[in-house]
Amino acid sequence: MCFFFPVKAVNPIDGFRILPLPQKIEIGEKGGLMGDELSHITVKGNFTVPVLGELLDRLPGKNGNGKGITLILTDSDTPVSAEGYVLEVGKKGVTISARAQAGLFYGCQTMEQLMEDSRDFGLLIPFMKITDYPAISYRAVHLDTKHHLDRTEYYYRMIDRLARYKINGIIWELEDKLRYSRRPEIGAPNAISKQEMQAICRYAKERHIDISPLVQGLGHAGFILKHHWELRENPASDWEFCPSDPRTYEVQFDLYRDALEAMPESKYLHVGGDEITAIGIDDRCKATGKSPFELQMVWLKKVCDFAVSHGRTPIFWDDMPLKYADLWGLITNDLSDEEVLKNWNTSRLDEAIKMFPQDCIYMRWQYGDPTGLAHRLLLDWYHKNGLRVMAATAASMGDTPFMPRNNSRAQYIRDFSELVAQNNLEGILSTAWDDGSPHLETVMRGFIAQAEYGWNPGGRTIEEFIDAHACREFGLSGKQMQFLSEMEKAAFFFDGALVTSGHRNPSWGVTTTFKLIDLPDITNPGEWSAKYKKLLDRAQEESVRYGMIVNGLNEARRNALRNRYTLEVYRQTSNLLNYPVRLLEALALYDKAPNTEGRQEALKTIGAVCDSFSVVKKDLENVYSQTRFMQNPDGYISDQNDHNHLAALTNNSDWIFLYEMPMVEKVKKWLDKMEIPVSVNRK
Structure with missing residues (x-):
């Protein structure tokens, strides 16, 4: 069956963000109702109520005196698709009609979103008729x-x-x-x-x-x-x-x-x-x-x-x-x-x-x-x-x-x-x-x-x-989620910021052998910064970007109405993406230090950044592990894996930090050679 859709559809319900966007929305006479005015949900006929969302499921399933939601199974005036539905909001309440259970389920999902926006933003659900069905069946x-x-x-x-x-x-x-x-x-x-x-x-x-x-x-x-x-x-x-x-x-x-x-x-x-x-x-x-x-x-x-x-x-x-x-x-x-x-x-x-x-x-x-x-x-x-x-x-x-x-x-x-x-x-x-x-x-x-x-x-x-x-x-605006676009950009720099050869990009073929960047030479101050000028310029840009991400994430976390766990995953991921930037900036401070005192202070900064890696790693693993298992069980046999997938390189989560872990160890050994106690907790 062929379904038609407009080249560009504009949502005529100001303030509401039904997702996915319905095929057709017709606004009725002036006025509407608030979501919390709906007092019950009932069926017209002999069939079971579909699985409901949180707000609809709170409504009693019996006729009440107030405005309610009525579900109807009918072949009359409903889309041909079994997943299609008609949702009408009127003065007496809401009716959702469809020719199959799937259509009723999807109509209820749309109603759930309307009620959610009405509750969250104080919006009046307008009197209207939504006629909806999918353009693609699967x-x-x-x-x-x-x-x-x-x-x-x-x-x-x-x-x-x-x-x-x-x-x-x-x-x-x-x-x-x-x-x-x-x-x-x-x-x-x-x-x-x-x-x-x-x-x-x-x-x-x-x-x-x-x-x-x-x-x-x-x-x-x-x-x-x-x-x-x-x-x-x-x-x-x-x-x-x-x-x-x-x-x-x-x-x-x-x-x-x-x-x-x-x-x-x-x-x-x-x-x-x-x-x-x-x-x-x-x-x-x-x-x-x-x-x-x-x-x-x-x-x-x-x-x-x-x-x-x-x-x-x-x-x-x-x-x-x-x-x-x-x-x-x-x-x-x-x-x-x-x-x-x-x-x-x-x-x-x-x-x-x-x-x-x-x-x-x-x-x-x-x-x-x-x-x-x-x-x-x-x-x-x-x-x-x-x-x-x-x-x-x-x-x-x-x-x-x-x-x-x-x-x-x-x-x-x-x-x-x-x-x-x-x-x-x-x-x-x-x-x-x-x-x-x-x-x-x-x-x-x-x-x-x-x-x-x-x-x-x-x-x-x-x-x-x-x-x-x-x-x-999240109950946020697109502007409040702008940090996510910045995170996507930051990920590109993170991919190879600490190496001069090798790949951890699976489509290019992950390489288990790679060359980490060099470290500054105390006998030639400024030489390292000149050698890696382009990299350090990018790191400076990424440092500014990270500030934007942190500010955006903080605002989102303060204002989000739901899915705070997702934002926490983003937060810990962004901290990992920023770690190479912090390390590069600390190394540049040492290389550009004008005197011995400045170099000693820079070494302390480098040591502190190295020490913080264990915190970044632990925090990310703690958040990720709330939903996923972070390591394979004892006795697990890995594939030879012709493509060398990144996530198959270790049986625990160390593959996530493929370059960061050896780089931190390299810097720690370099610090030890300086024979300067830059950090009391550094091991």
């Missing part, structure tokens, strides 16, 4: 637990927040974080049991969120092949299965069965299948006489048949066919339209189309700008060949550790959501890769952006979304 987010687990209660809280914003799907990348009963060697010692996962899924289903598993197959198989060496395509790598060994499918299908039992009502089975680096090199594969691409598609057909036979729709990342067809570079590189048209050739895909399973959904992942010509041409090719396609954008990239950047990637999410709606794709997934394992509170704004633009792609601008997010999540 609006999902991605939970990637390959490198960490959060506490079970946090998943329940997250589900409540996602449902509040009308997200209706989660694709959960399990890897070794499920306790597989058929293959117990695969699950980590702290893995979630099938019974715990079933309970989480039931809770989500009550809030109209489907949780479906992603169990990596063919590639990204280190969590399996670190135990099953006999199934490796390359004995030296745990990255790929051998697709020609029947035992591959015995193991893979056992994991699928366990995952589907843990998520018994899931719609999909995501089979992975991306980023394969070596197929066809093993004797078992060579004996088949098939090409690497043919072997991949044989594997895909078998796993798709399994999914369909178990009542699930298979989903497959689509990059490998595009690499086979030499189209990947055209889609991922920033090329002019002329260059794209000159080199665009789908002949290899056209020849291979018979190998594409028709019952599979091909997940078209594009984490940057999706509006390029090559990307749009590819969507046309899929459409012409009758293949089902789902989009995958990103709320958090693996290449940006500690926190997402660029306004939580909201513009890319918005653009891809528009393409999905225009091309009637199957849905959209907002990924959140765990390669750099940012705290999920820092990812949440990207998830909420997906909720906003998956529901109404042509609604708000990015600036309007930022303002609506600030209001909904």
Whole structure:
């Protein structure tokens, strides 16, 4: 079904920030009612009340004398979508009507937000009619637990927040974080049991969120092949299965069965299948006489048949066919339209189309700008060949550790959501890769952006979304959340401020060997500052930025009406991002000191900054650990991990401080050589 949305919609309800923005709001006669005037909530008919938010749930479920909220299930004058609803505010109260329970649930979520704004800001809810429905039927987010687990209660809280914003799907990348009963060697010692996962899924289903598993197959198989060496395509790598060994499918299908039992009502089975680096090199594969691409598609057909036979729709990342067809570079590189048209050739895909399973959904992942010509041409090719396609954008990239950047990637999410709606794709997934394992509170704004633009792609601008997010999540204005944009900028400097070589950016390939910056030479004062002038100039800029962040965070914490934990995560993250700046400034003071007395004072400052690192580290770990487990359990076996993901470098949280810990130790040794007691507590 095709839904239409305006090119730009303006919220006609001054002061209210409904998120996602409804499709249509009609203001009635002058006047309105306050949220606290509503005295009860009842149903008209024989059906159960949906799960309610905090404010609606306080209302008694019986008829009262005052103004109330009436829920109606009806096919009359309601949107065709099962998730659509009509919300009318009149002199006698509020009616919410829909043709299905999902629509009633979402109408109640909108009413909850109206009442929240009325309470928080003293706003009169105007007499009006909202007609609302989603432009995209499947609006999902991605939970990637390959490198960490959060506490079970946090998943329940997250589900409540996602449902509040009308997200209706989660694709959960399990890897070794499920306790597989058929293959117990695969699950980590702290893995979630099938019974715990079933309970989480039931809770989500009550809030109209489907949780479906992603169990990596063919590639990204280190969590399996670190135990099953006999199934490796390359004995030296745990990255790929051998697709020609029947035992591959015995193991893979056992994991699928366990995952589907843990998520018994899931719609999909995501089979992975991306980023394969070596197929066809093993004797078992060579004996088949098939090409690497043919072997991949044989594997895909078998796993798709399994999914369909178990009542699930298979989903497959689509990059490998595009690499086979030499189209990947055209889609991922920033090329002019002329260059794209000159080199665009789908002949290899056209020849291979018979190998594409028709019952599979091909997940078209594009984490940057999706509006390029090559990307749009590819969507046309899929459409012409009758293949089902789902989009995958990103709320958090693996290449940006500690926190997402660029306004939580909201513009890319918005653009891809528009393409999905225009091309009637199957849905959209907002990924959140765990390669750099940012705290999920820092990812949440990207998830909420997906909720906003998956529901109404042509609604708000990015600036309007930022303002609506600030209001909904914190009871603040967009201006009061400006510190978050500054934090995103600060993260770029933090990434490599203390090294001259090496990467901790997962998409560039994390390097465990790196070169820390040099330290000042007492015999050549000023030389160090000259050598690192550009770095120190940037540090000075970042110091000013940090002051802005601290002021903004302090104001937000004083005025926030909710989600103070999120602000505390931001606060501790910003303190970590600022630590290299403080250390660089202290070293510059020593290098530029005009005399011995000045150098001695500078050394004390350097010592104090070194001493403070343990506090920064401890404070961050204490806050993060309120929701996530900060280390792997005893006996945990790490993957070889072909990509060297940052968060896989240590079994505890030391990977977060990859450069900072050795730099502090280097500076301490340097201080010790000075033989000056710069700090009484320094060890």
